[in-house]
Amino acid sequence: MTIKLGVIADDFTGATDIASFMVQGGWRVIQLLGVPDESTPIPDDVDAIVISLKNRSCPVEEAIDNSLKSCQWLRYQADCQQLFFKYCSTFDSTPEGNIGPVIDALMDELHIDISLVCPALPINGRTVVHGHLFVNGQLLNESGMQYHPLTPMKDANLLRLIEQQSRGKAGLINLSCVREGKQAIYHHLELLHQDGVRYAVIDALVMEDLLPIAQAVSDMVLVTGGSGLGAAIASYHTGKTLSASILGDIPPNQGRRSVILAGSCSVMTNQQVAEYKKIAPAMAVNVRECINNSGYANQLVDWIIQQPVDDLAPMLYSTQSPNSLKMIQQEYGASKASNAVEQIFSDIASKLRLHGFNTFIVAGGEISAQIVQGLGIYQLSIGVSISPGIPWVCNLQNDCWLVLKSGNFGGKNFFLHAQEIFHRPNMTSCK
Numbered sequence: 001m002t003i004k005l006g007v008i009a010d011d012f013t014g015a016t017d018i019a020s021f022m023v024q025g026g027w028r029v030i031q032l033l034g035v036p037d038e039s040t041p042i043p044d045d046v047d048a049i050v051i052s053l054k055n056r057s058c059p060v061e062e063a064i065d066n067s068l069k070s071c072q073w074l075r076y077q078a079d080c081q082q083l084f085f086k087y088c089s090t091f092d093s094t095p096e097g098n099i100g101p102v103i104d105a106l107m108d109e110l111h112i113d114i115s116l117v118c119p120a121l122p123i124n125g126r127t128v129v130h131g132h133l134f135v136n137g138q139l140l141n142e143s144g145m146q147y148h149p150l151t152p153m154k155d156a157n158l159l160r161l162i163e164q165q166s167r168g169k170a171g172l173i174n175l176s177c178v179r180e181g182k183q184a185i186y187h188h189l190e191l192l193h194q195d196g197v198r199y200a201v202i203d204a205l206v207m208e209d210l211l212p213i214a215q216a217v218s219d220m221v222l223v224t225g226g227s228g229l230g231a232a233i234a235s236y237h238t239g240k241t242l243s244a245s246i247l248g249d250i251p252p253n254q255g256r257r258s259v260i261l262a263g264s265c266s267v268m269t270n271q272q273v274a275e276y277k278k279i280a281p282a283m284a285v286n287v288r289e290c291i292n293n294s295g296y297a298n299q300l301v302d303w304i305i306q307q308p309v310d311d312l313a314p315m316l317y318s319t320q321s322p323n324s325l326k327m328i329q330q331e332y333g334a335s336k337a338s339n340a341v342e343q344i345f346s347d348i349a350s351k352l353r354l355h356g357f358n359t360f361i362v363a364g365g366e367i368s369a370q371i372v373q374g375l376g377i378y379q380l381s382i383g384v385s386i387s388p389g390i391p392w393v394c395n396l397q398n399d400c401w402l403v404l405k406s407g408n409f410g411g412k413n414f415f416l417h418a419q420e421i422f423h424r425p426n427m428t429s430c431k
Contacts (some may be wrong), residue, residue: 002081004237005048006074007230008067008106009086010098011365012372013406015052018086018227019382020391022048023248025234031380031393033372035066036073047234049078054369055102056092057150057338063098064105071109082221083110084233088365088406089119089126089226090140091133091161092151100166103199103224110221114193117162117170118213118225120204123242123388124409126226128203131172132156135408144267144408147322149334150366158201168198175203178212185216204228207242211235227389248384251359251392251401253422258313258359259304259352260415261345263367265320266407272363273319276415280312287318287328290340297347304348305355313361313419316348342366346374353400361403361418368404375400386418387411 005022009015012033019029027047032040036051043049051070055063067085074080085106093099107115120128125136133156135143140156155161159170171192177184185202192200204210210232217223218236235242262273276282283303289296300316307314318341320328328337349360349371360375362368377400383392386403387410393402403418411417 003046003049003078004081005084005230005233006078006080006082007048007050007084007086008070008074009050009052010055010063010102011088012052012054012369013365013404014086014088014227015050016380016382016391016393016404017389017406017409018230019048019050020385020389021227021231022234023382023391024385025231025242026238026240027234029382031382033378033380035069038077040073042078047237049074049080052369052372054366054373055098056088056365058098060097060101063102067102068105068109071106075110082223084230085222085224086227086230087119087224089121089124089228090135090143090145090153090408091119091158092145092148092153093161093165094151095164097165100162100164104166104168106222107198112221114189114198114200116213116217116220116223116225117158117199117201118204118210118223118229119158120210121226121228121389122204122207122209123228126228127205128158128201129175129205130203131159131201133158147265147325149265149325149329149338162199162201166199169196170199170201171195171197173200173202175205175209178203178209182212182215185212189216207231211242248382248391249394250384251394251422252399255399256359256422257309257357258361258419259357260313260315260361260363261349261367261371262315262317262319262363263341263345264364264405264407265322265325268408268410268412269319269363270321271412272410272414273315273317275412276315279416281307281314283314283316285316285318285341285344287332287337287341290344291332291336297344297351300344300348301351301355304352312416313359315415316345318345338366342370346370350374358399359401361405361415363405364407372402372404384421386421387414390414392421
């Protein structure tokens with residue numbers, strides 16, 4: 001069958017995010033981890049392929065190279081009809097990149113002059129109005145994202161953000177145009193193109209605003225944005241509504257050996273960690289020990305193994321308040337501290353796998369990428385959605401199940417809810 005969409009996702013949690021929304025829209029989706037090559041088999045009988053990259057905070061040149069190789073594989077080997085560059089709905093990047101430079105490189109590769117910029121995900125509170133990005137009604141730069149350890153967001157104006165890190169002019173398709181429908185959007189895209197605009201930022205306030213956008217861009221070779229647009233594209237093709245559903249497999253209840261590894265410092269993950277600590281075993285990961293103690297991973301693994309098997313999963317967390325995070329970064333540097341924590345979590349997951357752990361609930365994009373790579377996982381099937389944009393995923397080679405959660409996604413009781421979902425009736429488990 002023809003593969004309708006090839007997605008290049010700039011981090012692992014963002015990849016499962018968009019894959020989950022497209023599954024809920026009725027599509028069959030497979031997720032590949034890392035840059036594919038000539039030996040990577042092309043999945044059969046799928047509507048979309050999602051490639052997970054670790055591009056969000058790596059050097060710009062590396063992000064471009066990974067994205068171009070993925071683009072070429074999707075376009076020329078998998079023969080995808082349309083390509084989608086997926087980034088976070090909070091547009092996580094810096095004035096140097098990496099979103100803008102990757103968009104430019106993909107546009108050059110595909111010989112196109114204008115691309116859509118559509119990060120909105122209204123179901124999770126990410127909306128765009130007058131070209132400004134809001135998170136739960138707050139401007140992006142006042143939402144807590146200004147404290148992000150790697151990509152602090154200091155501006156909510158998407159036109160300014162994209163122009164700062166790319167080489168072209170941005171224009172706006174406002175909400176009133178969107179609500180006039182497909183033809184109005186298409187016509188405005190043409191006007192922007194004629195005016196020399198390279199990046200068309202588009203408003204969306206509710207999920208239904210994304211449907212006419214998906215219709216208007218159905219013939220574009222490349223679109224860029226968040227998972228909301230991915231959901232709308234799938235729904236446009238299948239005719240399903242954008243409402244949440246319970247499609248997808250769940251982990252089998254028996255034989256679960258689970259652990260929670262929380263590495264995000266987002267506002268929501270801080271709340272989720274605080275709530276879960278009230279009901280389950282939890283231990284904070286000491287950043288200084290990650291940097292200075294070569295045996296620290298083994299100590300943390302020993303603590304996890306000692307926890308009761310039949311109770312709620314134990315949790316390790318490096319989640320910090322903004323003030324604590326700032327002090328650590330001042331002492332060690334942001335990159336050194338982040339890399340040390342990511343490596344510790346990856347080592348812990350690999351060691352736990354050898355001890356029979358087969359279920360990993362992970363919070364944070366960079367941490368998720370490091371853990372999945374450390375576990376040697378290269379392909380995932382998408383299971384049931386726990387909450388919008390957060391599915392269970394299954395390693396196709398064994399009975400290893402994971403949750404890869406973007407930091408600000410999910411409710412405050414998410415870690416408990418993710419485990420409770422094992423017991424839902426009327427769902428099938430992955431065989």
